[in-house]
Amino acid sequence: MHFTSEQRLDDGVLEREFTLGEIPGILWTPASAAAPAPLILISPPPLGLRKTYPRLAGRARYYAAEYGFAAATIELPGSGERPRWAAAEQARADLRRAMEAGEPVGDELVNALILPLVEKSVPEWQAALDALLSLPEIVGPVGYEGGVISIGIRLAAVDPRIVAAGLFAGSLVPTAMFEEARQVTIPLHVLLQWDDEGNDRQAALDLFDAFGSKEKTLHANLGGHTGVPQFELDAGARFFARHLR
Amino acid sequence: MHFTSEQRLDDGVLEREFTLGEIPGILWTPASAAAPAPLILISPPPLGLRKTYPRLAGRARYYAAEYGFAAATIELPGSGERPRWAAAEQARADLRRAMEAGEPVGDELVNALILPLVEKSVPEWQAALDALLSLPEIVGPVGYEGGVISIGIRLAAVDPRIVAAGLFAGSLVPTAMFEEARQVTIPLHVLLQWDDEGNDRQAALDLFDAFGSKEKTLHANLGGHTGVPQFELDAGARFFARHLR
Numbered sequence: 302m303h304f305t306s307e308q309r310l311d312d313g314v315l316e317r318e319f320t321l322g323e324i325p326g327i328l329w330t331p332a333s334a335a336a337p338a339p340l341i342l343i344s345p346p347p348l349g350l351r352k353t354y355p356r357l358a359g360r361a362r363y364y365a366a367e368y369g370f371a372a373a374t375i376e377l378p379g380s381g382e383r384p385r386w387a388a389a390e391q392a393r394a395d396l397r398r399a400m401e402a403g404e405p406v407g408d409e410l411v412n413a414l415i416l417p418l419v420e421k422s423v424p425e426w427q428a429a430l431d432a433l434l435s436l437p438e439i440v441g442p443v444g445y446e447g448g449v450i451s452i453g454i455r456l457a458a459v460d461p462r463i464v465a466a467g468l469f470a471g472s473l474v475p476t477a478m479f480e481e482a483r484q485v486t487i488p489l490h491v492l493l494q495w496d497d498e499g500n501d502r503q504a505a506l507d508l509f510d511a512f513g514s515k516e517k518t519l520h521a522n523l524g525g526h527t528g529v530p531q532f533e534l535d536a537g538a539r540f541f542a543r544h545l546r
Numbered sequence: 547m548h549f550t551s552e553q554r555l556d557d558g559v560l561e562r563e564f565t566l567g568e569i570p571g572i573l574w575t576p577a578s579a580a581a582p583a584p585l586i587l588i589s590p591p592p593l594g595l596r597k598t599y600p601r602l603a604g605r606a607r608y609y610a611a612e613y614g615f616a617a618a619t620i621e622l623p624g625s626g627e628r629p630r631w632a633a634a635e636q637a638r639a640d641l642r643r644a645m646e647a648g649e650p651v652g653d654e655l656v657n658a659l660i661l662p663l664v665e666k667s668v669p670e671w672q673a674a675l676d677a678l679l680s681l682p683e684i685v686g687p688v689g690y691e692g693g694v695i696s697i698g699i700r701l702a703a704v705d706p707r708i709v710a711a712g713l714f715a716g717s718l719v720p721t722a723m724f725e726e727a728r729q730v731t732i733p734l735h736v737l738l739q740w741d742d743e744g745n746d747r748q749a750a751l752d753l754f755d756a757f758g759s760k761e762k763t764l765h766a767n768l769g770g771h772t773g774v775p776q777f778e779l780d781a782g783a784r785f786f787a788r789h790l791r
Contacts, residue, residue, distance in 0.1 A: 495755070495764075506751070509766070510740070516775070519740075519766040521754070530761070532788060536781065543777060 302432035312366040316358070321429055325350060325382070326375035329361040330438055337440035338371040339545035340433060342426060342463075344447025345374055346472075347418070349381035360446075360534060368538050370545065371439045375429050377449070378421040389417060400499070411473045415451045419478075423455045430462060444541045450508075451478045458484040465544035466490070467537045470505035470519075471497050471526055479511045488516040490540040492533060497526045547677035549573075557611045561603070566674055570595060570627070571620035574606040575683055582685035583616040584790035585678060587671060587708075589692025590619055591717075592663070594626035605691075605779060613783050615790065616684045620674050622694070623666040634662060645744070656718045660696050664723075668700045675707060689786045695753075696723045703729040710789035711735070712782045715750035715764075716742055716771055724756045733761040735785040737778060742771045 306318040313332025318325065327350065331338055341364055345353045361372035376382070379389045392413040399406050426445075433439050446467035447453050451474055457466045458481050467490040489512055493505050509519050518540070522530050551563040558577025563570065572595065576583055586609055590598045606617035621627070624634045637658040644651050671690075678684050691712035692698050696719055702711045703726050712735040734757055738750050754764050763785070767775050 515768060517768050518775070519764065521764040521766070523760060523762050530763075532784070535784075539777070539780075 302435075310362065312362055314362045314365045316362075321375065321425075321432055323383070324375050324425055324429070326373060326429060327354075327357070327361075328371065328373045328433065329358070329365045330371045331365045331369045333369070337438055338365075338369055339442060339444070339541075340439050341370050341372045341444040341446060341541055341545070342430065343372055343374045344426070344445065344449065344452055345377060345380070346448045347377050347380050350374065350376050351381060363534055364538055364541070367535075368542055370444075370538075370541065371433075373429065373433055375425060377452075378418065378425065386417075388413065406473060408476055412475045412477070415449070415473060415475050416477070418449060419451050419455050422449075422452050423459065426452070426456055427460055430460070434462070442545050444545050446537065448472075450474060454478050454481050454485060457487055457489075458482075463487065465541060467540060468492070469529075470508060471500050473500070474504065474508055479508060482508060482511040483513045486513045486515070488540075488544050489514045489518070490537060491517065491519045492529060492537075493519055493521040494526055494528055495521050495523050499526055547680075555607065557607055559607045559610045561607075566620065566670075566677055568628070569620050569670055569674070571618060571674060572599075572602070572606075573616065573618045573678065574603070574610045575616045576610040576614045578614070582683055583610075583614055584687060584689070584786075585684050586615050586617045586689040586691060586786055586790075587675065588617050588619045589667075589671070589690065589694065589697055590622060590625070591693045592622050592625050595619065595621050596626060608779055609783055609786070612780075613787055615689075615783075615786065616678075618674065618678055620670060622697075623663065623670065631662075633658065651718060653721055657720045657722070660694070660718060660720050661722070663694060664696050664700050667694075667697050668704065671697070671701055672705055675705070679707070687790050689790050691782065693717075695719060699723050699726050699730060702732055702734075703727075708732065710786060712785060713737070714774075715753060716745050718745070719749065719753055724753060727753060727756040728758045731758050731760070733785075733789050734759045734763070735782060736762065736764045737774060737782075738764055738766040739771055739773055740766050740768050744771055 302321050304317045304319045308316050315330045317328045357374050364370040364372050379385050442464040443462050444465045445463045449472050450468050453466050453468045465488045470493040491509050547566050549562045549564045553561050560575045562573045602619050609615040609617045624630050687709040688707050689710045690708045694717050695713050698711050698713045710733045715738045736754050
């Protein structure tokens with residue numbers, strides 16, 4: 302892990318860009334580093350870190366400045382400047398075509414789109430976690446929140462360092478991931494946009510039902526995919542504060 | 547409205563019992579009465595104020611001590627020491643029998659149980675609101691939370707003084723109330739217990755869907771009817787703080 306830039310932001314939060322092998326990432330740590338901070342991994346949507354920076358940084362800086370958490374993100378495989386792979390490009394093109402034509406998005410396409418992304422990215426998040434937890438200013442336990450919900454499901458199911466997860470039920474989920482969801486037992490905070498134009502409401506409710514966790518909360522809000530209300534940021538932070546302190 | 551008792555509690559909150567005609571009630575106001583406080587009406591479940599006092603007082607004192615709200619409740623018709631009426635007693639007995647026998651609770655029974663309660667209690671809550679808002683220490687806007695969700699639906703639909711409502715999707719809802727729910731346009735915060743043994747999950751989700759409000763949030767938590775997690779108290783208070791300040 303190599304830090305490539307560093308700046309102190311006006312809220313006192315320290316923002317550092319880094320690379321982990323060929324993967325770019327960003328780490329935000331609180332102004333006061335009196336004690337090591339619990340960490341929240343913020344997984345981006347598959348649109349590239351540069352494109353989603355304002356949203357990611359807004360969340361990370363809120364967690365750091367208001368709650369004293371560290372927060373970090375890395376670029377997903379196939380996003381941003383990272384190399385594409387042919388099968389993923391094909392799946393994305395097929396998805397676009399199906400959605401523009403108003404056709405149902407079948408299981409096969411969802412699998413082609415999501416499963417390789419899960420396979421590739423989960424070990425990368427775990428490697429990032431190894432590196433981040435070796436820094437003196439960061440300590441476990443670790444929270445995760447994201448983006449592509451299937452990555453969160455797999456990570457929550459396999460990595461015991463992650464003790465709480467905030468998930469957004471806003472992306473297509475392969476049927477196979479429902480079975481993995483039953484293996485997840487950590488506390489969950491799940492966001493659902495009630496009228497998400499790219500996501501089936503009943504499937505999202507079924508997924509919430511499938512999680513094996515004893516403590517799970519669903520926050521459903523009226524509105525489309527990008528309409529998550531601003532007040533959910535603090536609700537999510539409070540969820541992490543209950544479990545990472 | 548006549549105050550019948552008054553005590554200063556150890557958190558500084560002033561608790562006063564009152565009667566409004568023949569209806570008993572309780573008012574809690576914050577320790578510091580520097581400025582008039584916004585009001586939250588807390589509607590009890592139909593079990594009597596005495597039986598539910600610990601829960602009601604716990605919520606009211608939290609709102610008053612932590613957020614500076616006033617809070618008030620009144621006894622529902624047919625509950626506590628208030629006179630029973632034969633039709634309601636019959637409906638309650640029929641409900642008990644149906645539930646013990648594991649039979650479905652039909653529309654006719656739900657109507658017999660809930661609609662007269664709504665008809666009788668909504669004007670009483672409005673009369674209580676008249677009286678409470680005439681006190682110098684209380685001011686609008688007003689929030690409502692409760693108990694029997696159909697009472698909240700009707701009240702939110704007809705009384706413009708109520709600007710935000712926290713509802714618990716935990717009681718049987720007559721089909722007719724779904725139509726009234728479409729008339730509700732104020733911000734809503736709806737609690738749902740995912741495994742509520744006395745309430746159908748799909749009906750609760752359908753009701754949430756039916757509300758006409760542009761801002762509505764559903765908080766669904768794992769567990770049975772009485773298992774609402776402690777952290778939802780503060781989440782509800784923050785909802786009211788957004789809309790009553």
